[in-house]
Amino acid sequence: MILNQSVNRGEVWEINEQGSSFAVIRAQVGLYAKFYDAAGSVVMNTELNQGINLTVSYAKIVLLSKTDMQVQVWVSKFAYDFTAQPDRARTALSRIRPLTYGVNKLLDYDPPRLRASIKSDVGMYIGGENMRVNSGVVENARYYPANSNIETTAYGDVMYFVSNETERVLYKTESAQAMKYVTQHTITRAELEANNVDYFDIKIPPQLHNKQFTIKCIARHDTLSHETAETGWLNITIAPRLLVTNDDIELEDAQDMSRISVFGAAGRFSNEIPKVNDVTLSLSAGTHRVFMVESALDHDAQNKLNHANFGQSFGYFESISSSDDVFLILGNAEIFEERA
Structure with missing residues (x-):
């Protein structure tokens, strides 16, 4: 089965499911896992990357994140089969998105997206789903001046921030x-x-x-x-x-x-x-x-x-x-x- 969870930094996600197949469908750098057998012994301790596909028998999995992220995993006794998408574009989409205050989504999680080009008439910060603004300090993001030509091959959520002003x-x-x-x-x-x-x-x-x-x-x-x-x-x-x-x-x-x-x-x-x-x-x-x-x-x-x-x-x-x-x-x- 596919499981989804929003995991905060330092938070543990415990999955009590038996299986022999485990795959990470969606995650960021900084995700770790321990696999336990029915007796409670650790059978595997490893760092996980998005796309990893493991064959290991387990009765429980404990995931630990070093950063805030959205995690999607496959947990089952049946093997997870993933066919890689082609690296050449089949279609192209163009649109204009109004930018407002606060941290907002610029691009949705979208695996078929190979790359995106972005240009804004105002300066803005761009980051992933772990982007935060605390007391005016922007974390986990990069600033791009107005009219910068921005390109990304990320297919996960892409967030932006311009200002916190609500007036x-x-x-x-x-x-x-x-x-x-x-x-x-x-x-x-x-x-x-x-x-x-x-x-x-x-x-x-x-x-x-x-x-x-x-x-x-x-x-x-x-x-x-x-x-x-x-x-x-x-x-x-x-x-x-x-x-x-x-x-x-x-x-x-x-x-x-x-x-x-x-x-x-x-x-x-x-x-x-x-x-x-x-x-x-x-x-x-x-x-x-x-x-x-x-x-x-x-x-x-x-x-x-x-x-x-x-x-x-x-x-x-x-x-x-x-x-x-x-x-x-x-x-x-x-x-x-x-x-x-």
Whole structure:
């Protein structure tokens, strides 16, 4: 019979079956076995390799692994017969696999696979089924930079790792530059760009076309540091917004904008206390330009501090991110397989 077991490093797998034929169908380096007869005496003590086929009488087998691995063995009184596959490819398969966070499978266990060629648009680690990531340290794997030509003749499970991040940062400020006032209800992309309004681009994959997703916006506002004896208290209304192109900027002129409210508030604000809000929106597939603006030009801001449209406001977006699974696709791997 064929037995399967996931064996951890240092773990013992005891098989209480009588037989005279034993074969290792699937394993990695570092697997050892002791064969016992009915009286409990050791009749054979050996290291095992994948593909080994032994004729030995036993009443019990004890397997010990020096590493984490998936083990598949043949245990029987009947001989195990294996016909080696040809070393020339009969068919070829090609596909693209999206890469996401965590340790994931890139290639399945597949004995007919003779070789595989892999190329990814992001750097990644590649290893076997014993690949682990502990506190950011990748074990039992090799790092390949982006666009490396990777070839493997392994037919076991091949795993990959890019990142453990479970949140995709769409925008993060580098300078805490205050967002500009944009009070117009209707404005074009060209006008915003001409006035140097800060923006970032967001790419919506086809599977998210016109579907709702959520982004987390973190913004900070500082009015307290602008208060003086002359201004007195500044009671300020804030209403940060995102102005987003309706069309794909890579395919269209994309001048029309949608206005997305992030939050609104009034009072005195400290830069030490961020405002966090989740915003739900939907966009067509393609690349959209997202402008970050302050839409409320307050009376106190105008009259006490001479703030003006397209001038700097009191606040800025610290970051905009999403935990939506579609945004956690970190890259793509092109895979070409040659099979027997």
